[in-house]
Amino acid sequence: MLADDERRELRAWRSRQALAVCVLVLVLVPLLALVVIAIARDLPNLFRSPLFLLLPVILVWLWLLGRSPRRWLKAGEDERAADIRSVRGEVAVDARRGAGLIAPSRYALRIRNEIFEIGAFWAEQLIPGKTYTVRYAPHSRAVVSIARQGAAADPVEAGADIDLTRRERDLLRLIAEGLTDKEIARELNLSPATVRTYNSDLYAKLGISRRTQAVPVADRLGLTSAD
Incomplete structure (x- = not known):
């Protein structure tokens, strides 16, 4: 699901x-x-x-x-089907450089026997040769989440040795409070698209893949306290 x-x-x-x-x-x-x-x-x-x-x-x-x-x-x-599939393995990213507006750059993610087109924000944070789990929609083959295996064995421990920027800490706090991307965008004066990009970067940095996993991380860092 x-x-x-x-x-x-x-x-x-x-x-x-x-x-x-x-x-x-x-x-x-x-x-x-x-x-x-x-x-x-x-x-x-x-x-x-x-x-x-x-x-x-x-x-x-x-x-x-x-x-x-x-x-x-x-x-x-x-x-409509709410179906999802996943594939796990070592990744490789091919950059297909373009020529500006005539032919923009594209990125192809190769994992096991699968190839997916991905955005630049994911391509830039993937480490070739490392093991990831890629979840994707089967009909459109749209990638909906990428999580690195072994980046954080336990999401509760994530963030202990990671230096987060002020913006990342604010983002993590708002995610933990249950705000949607649109609500976070209003709080931080950003566009929803920019928030989604920051989310992906933050998730990769913490080794998490879902919003619910951000809550114990934020709690551990003291970002869910009343003050």
Whole structure:
């Protein structure tokens, strides 16, 4: 079953796919049609037209976002089914560097016989060769949580020898108090997306994978006291 954090992560992932679908349908497809029509009307000057340079950029973005509609639908299936799968093993991360807006960088996580696309904030904190447990939605293959094995044998002991920044301590305290990402964003004057990124970084640092595991850590650090 999907944990609350994992469900929120899946919904955020689906929202990103929905945004890509909007860009695809409302911007790229109409723009491509306009460029093709303009080029067709002025074929003798094809290679001198700036539209000829714009066409490859549009085609690259169509290729990059072409899977988004299917991913958006599949993520909906995963959310309704509340199903989850996991795989455990040593990880490797492949960085597929892009060229700015023409082809943005992408990261591929390889674990056992599985390959997943992941965001930069996860790619930067994974240690190649170390053992992790990756939980993912089966239809969309959206990664919803990554936990390093052996990073903290007991979540209650996590944080004892880890130096947390003031922002991380504030975040941990608010998580332990049961605030949602949106409520934490209002408290810290951040966007919900930024809070989710900080959450992932904090979880990796503490060796935890769920919100409930943050409570004993915060208690151990004295962050749940009345003052």
